[in-house]
Amino acid sequence: MLIAILAFGINSGAYQAEIIRAGIVSIDPGQMEAGRALGLSYWRTMLRIILPQAIRNVLPALGNEFIVLMKDTSIVGYIALIDLAKGGDIIRSQTYSVYLPYLTVAAIYLVLVMAFTWALGKLERHLRNTGADPVHNDS
Numbered sequence: 856m857l858i859a860i861l862a863f864g865i866n867s868g869a870y871q872a873e874i875i876r877a878g879i880v881s882i883d884p885g886q887m888e889a890g891r892a893l894g895l896s897y898w899r900t901m902l903r904i905i906l907p908q909a910i911r912n913v914l915p916a917l918g919n920e921f922i923v924l925m926k927d928t929s930i931v932g933y934i935a936l937i938d939l940a941k942g943g944d945i946i947r948s949q950t951y952s953v954y955l956p957y958l959t960v961a962a963i964y965l966v967l968v969m970a971f972t973w974a975l976g977k978l979e980r981h982l983r984n985t986g987a988d989p990v991h992n993d994s
Contacts, residue, residue, distance in 0.1 A: 859931045867924045874920060878913035879905060911982055918975040922968055939963060
């Protein structure tokens with residue numbers, strides 16, 4: 856279990872760090888200058904001005920990374936941990952039914968991915984409708 860947590864944590868952490876870095880770089884440098892001109896410290900400017908805009912920009916990419924991580928965890932069965940895919944394999948070996956366990960596992964993954972995608976879309980629409988989304992702001 857520790858190996859799986861370390862492997863997925865380090866791999867996904869690297870992707871998420873790059874996504875957030877790209878989000879911070881995507882913010883106009885004038886935002887930092889404006890915060891500093893108002894007398895805010897570097898960290899306060901980052902926390903109050905830059906990061907809220909960056910998070911809104913990277914939210915779709917972070918959601919996609921979470922979905923990829925959720926689907927990638929199906930390979931932990933190769934290091935002898937029991938997960939959803941390995942559970943389907945165990946049921947297949949006991950019932951000799953080849954398709955039904957794997958179709959059930961696929962349906963469960965589909966429902967999980969669709970539910971998370973729906974929730975992420977709802978959050979993105981909420982940010983856009985409140986006028987807090989600088990990327991999709993129509994005004």
